[in-house]
Amino acid sequence: MGYGMRVAIVGATGQLGHSLCSAFADWDVTPLGSADCDVADYETVMSTMYACGPDLIVNAGAMTAVDACESEIDRAFAVNAIGPRNLALAANALGADLVHVSSDYVFEGTAGRPYDEWDEPWPLGVYGRSKLGGEREVQTIRPASYVVRTAVLISTQAPNFALSILRAADGDSKLQVVSDQVGSPTYAPHAAAAIRRLAVSGRYGLYHVAGTGSCSRADLARELLGAAGHDASRVEDVTTELMVAAYPAPRPANSALDCRAWRLHGWEPLPTWQEGVRDLLADLARQQPVTPEQPLPNADTARAEPPRVRVSEDLDVTDGSDAPDAPPPRAASPAGREQEPR
Numbered sequence: 001m002g003y004g005m006r007v008a009i010v011g012a013t014g015q016l017g018h019s020l021c022s023a024f025a026d027w028d029v030t031p032l033g034s035a036d037c038d039v040a041d042y043e044t045v046m047s048t049m050y051a052c053g054p055d056l057i058v059n060a061g062a063m064t065a066v067d068a069c070e071s072e073i074d075r076a077f078a079v080n081a082i083g084p085r086n087l088a089l090a091a092n093a094l095g096a097d098l099v100h101v102s103s104d105y106v107f108e109g110t111a112g113r114p115y116d117e118w119d120e121p122w123p124l125g126v127y128g129r130s131k132l133g134g135e136r137e138v139q140t141i142r143p144a145s146y147v148v149r150t151a152v153l154i155s156t157q158a159p160n161f162a163l164s165i166l167r168a169a170d171g172d173s174k175l176q177v178v179s180d181q182v183g184s185p186t187y188a189p190h191a192a193a194a195i196r197r198l199a200v201s202g203r204y205g206l207y208h209v210a211g212t213g214s215c216s217r218a219d220l221a222r223e224l225l226g227a228a229g230h231d232a233s234r235v236e237d238v239t240t241e242l243m244v245a246a247y248p249a250p251r252p253a254n255s256a257l258d259c260r261a262w263r264l265h266g267w268e269p270l271p272t273w274q275e276g277v278r279d280l281l282a283d284l285a286r287q288q289p290v291t292p293e294q295p296l297p298n299a300d301t302a303r304a305e306p307p308r309v310r311v312s313e314d315l316d317v318t319d320g321s322d323a324p325d326a327p328p329p330r331a332a333s334p335a336g337r338e339q340e341p342r
C-alpha cells in the first residue's frame, strides 16, 4: 500500500481526522465529515464508499461529546457502534482495509497501572460502552482490521482541551482543572503518523496508540502553560466531584494506556506527552505567530481574589461564577455526589 492508493477518512473534520488527512497527503484522500457520510446510516455508508472506492477506510468519526452521550444514548450507539458496523460491512463488500479508532474510555480506570491491549475493558459510561461496542462490531465483522485506541487528543484543531487552556491563559483567572483524572495525552499528528504506519503494515489487530507516559489533566494544563511561557501556578487542582454538576458523565480515574502491542512489534514508542505539548505549541506558533500586541500572560496575578475559570476534561472553558450551565460548585453531599439538574 502507498502512493496512488485511495483512502476514505471518516471524521475528517475532527481533530484526528485533520491530522490523518495530512498524514495520508501523498495518497488519494476522500475526506468525509458527517454531512458527507453519516456512518449511522447503512445505505449512505454503502453508497458513499462505493462511490469513492477506497483501498483503505479510516474511521475517526464518532460522537465524542461524552456528557451528551449519557442523555442521547441511541444516538451514541448509532454513531459509535452501528457506524463502525456499517463501515466494516462496507470494507468487506469492497475488499478495503479498515482502521477504526477507539478510546481509553473503554476502561474503568481503577487498575492503578496503565492498561494494555490484553486488559479487560469495563466502561463506566455510555460513551465508553458505545465505543467498546464499535470495537466489537469491527472485530466481529472484519477480523482482519486495525482497532486503535487513543487517548486525550490535543491538536491545533479547535475545540480541544489544550486550546481551551491556552485560550483561558490570555486572561488573568485561576484555572480550575481536575487533578484526579489521569490519561495519556496524545498529539493528534503523532497518532495519525502511527495510524498510517499501522495501516500499511498488514499486522492486523488491536493497538493502543497514545503519547508515552501519563499525567492528570491539571498537570497537562501546567505543562501547556509553562511551555507557552505562562504562569503554570495559575492552575488550581480540583476534584472530579467538584465538576460533576457541569460534566455529569462518569469518567475513568486513570485510563493511562500502555502501547504494549505496538512496542512488541518492534516499533519505537510514540513521543512523550510532553513532546506532544511542545510540538503542538510549535505548530500553533507557525500558524499564528505571536505578536507584541497580544496580551501578556499573567499580567495581574497579584489580585487577592482572581476570578476562577473551570476547564472541563474535554472541551469547554466555563466561568465558574456565572455560566448558566455550570453552576458554582457546592459542598458535596454526604453520599459524595451533588444532586444537580442536568
Ligand SMILES: NC(=O)c1ccc[n+]([C@@H]2O[C@H](COP(=O)([O-])OP(=O)(O)OC[C@H]3O[C@@H](n4cnc5c(N)ncnc54)[C@H](OP(=O)(O)O)[C@@H]3O)[C@@H](O)[C@H]2O)c1
Pocket (backbone or CB within 6 Å): 010, 011, 012, 013, 014, 015, 016, 017, 032, 033, 034, 035, 037, 038, 039, 040, 059, 060, 061, 062, 063, 064, 079, 083, 101, 102, 103, 104, 105, 131, 149, 150, 151, 152, 153, 154
Ligand atoms: N478527543 C479525544 O480526546 C479522544 C480520546 C480518545 C479517543 N478518541 C477517539 O478518537 C476519534 C477522533 O476523535 P476527535 O477528537 O478527532 O473527534 P472530534 O474532533 O470530536 O470530531 C469528531 C468527528 O466525527 C465526525 N462525526 C460525528 N458524527 C458522525 C456521523 N454520524 N457520521 C460520520 N462522522 C461523524 C465529525 O464530523 P462533523 O464535524 O462533520 O460533524 C467529526 O469529523 C474518535 O473515534 C474518538 O472516539 C478521542
